Amino acid sequence: MSFIKLDEYKIHLGYFGEDLRDYLDKGNYNQVFIIVDEHTRVDCLPFLKVEMGSVSTKIIEIQSGETNKTITTCTQIWQKMMERGGGRRDLTINLGGGVIGDMGGFCASTFKRGMDFIQMPTTLLSQVDASVGGKLGIDFAEIKNSIGLFKNPLAVMVWPEFLKTLSPRELRSGFAEVIKHSLIASAAQWTELRQIEKMEVVHAIKFLEKSILIKKNIVEADPFESGLRKVLNFGHTIGHALESNALNSDEPLLHGEAIAAGMICESYLSLKKGLLPQDLDQITQFLLKQYGKCEFGTDSYSRLLALMQQDKKNDTTEINFTMLKSPGEALFNQIASEEEIIASLDYYRQQ
Secondary structure (H helix, E strand, O other): OEEEEEOOEEEEEOOOHHHHHHHHHHHOOOOEEEEEEHHHHHHOHHHHHHHHOOOOEEEEEEOOOHHHOOHHHHHHHHHHHHHOOOOOOOEEEEEEOHHHHHHHHHHHHHHHHOOEEEEEEOOHHHHHHHOOOOEEEEEEOOEEEEEEEEOOOOEEEEOHHHHHHOOHHHHHHHHHHHHHHHHHHOHHHHHHHOOOOOOOHHHHHHHHHHHHHHHHHHHHHOOOOOOHHHHHHOOHHHHHHHHHHHOOOOOOOOHHHHHHHHHHHHHHHHHHOOOOOOOHHHHHHHHHHHHOOOOOOHHHHHHHHHHHHOOOOOOOOOOEEEEEEEOOEEEEEEEOOHHHHHHHHHHHHOO
């Protein structure tokens, strides 16, 4: 077991049983809630319950998927906490991917003005990104993470063995955030990643700590996203719009798939702004090789632009981006016009 210190909490990396029991003993909690979905209840909960020993737990199960990251699901969680006598002297463990981490942390932080919670991410996406940094929230009016708050967990416990429960598609989705971290902050890691032909668990474990450290360093420098932390949004302005646009379609996108497309489009914007002079084709071809193309037509452009206009990262009526100066170096608070954004979408569709 190793750990990474971030603000007032630790990110535990590796077997966590003894550390978890230590938190439970010191906290002297009245009861422990564990939030799961139908997948983590089967694949991950049995392991966790063994590690918790005789500790009494209350299981709250929700449906998986971004479509369920809503105030309606929060109401169901709060209702179950209320029915089971939940209070501020309780603990919530969020056992799942980014949806459970974001929403479970949000519910724990707001129920009766807040109880402690531990993030126990089970997907690559949540292990390297969503569970690190204290950002919590839900989707509202089809805008991702538009309702939420900053609240640090008691701890984050990253158990690489959980990655073996993922499908190849889910694992590949999580790699998009590893790629993003490399493109914004580590040219050396980007060079290393480009050698991968097929993304597998062994590669995920290899890059896990490196990627967490990149995000940790950025979050520590700017915990409330007033400046530098915005570089973590690379690929997300367009990517979130593509993800939201496809959410209720016959072929919804996983988060990483949408972000991969967003990184291609925003790399194109970087080039058009006089940045990234020689790397656009390299980035484009690598991401297309790993993720393929997500399909959308020109008839969706107006809706995509409307979704970008509502993005929480915008400070004004202009649409805000993070762009690449070069692999490993990013610039935040960059603006692009609607015409430039449409050109980037055209570029992507023409590949």
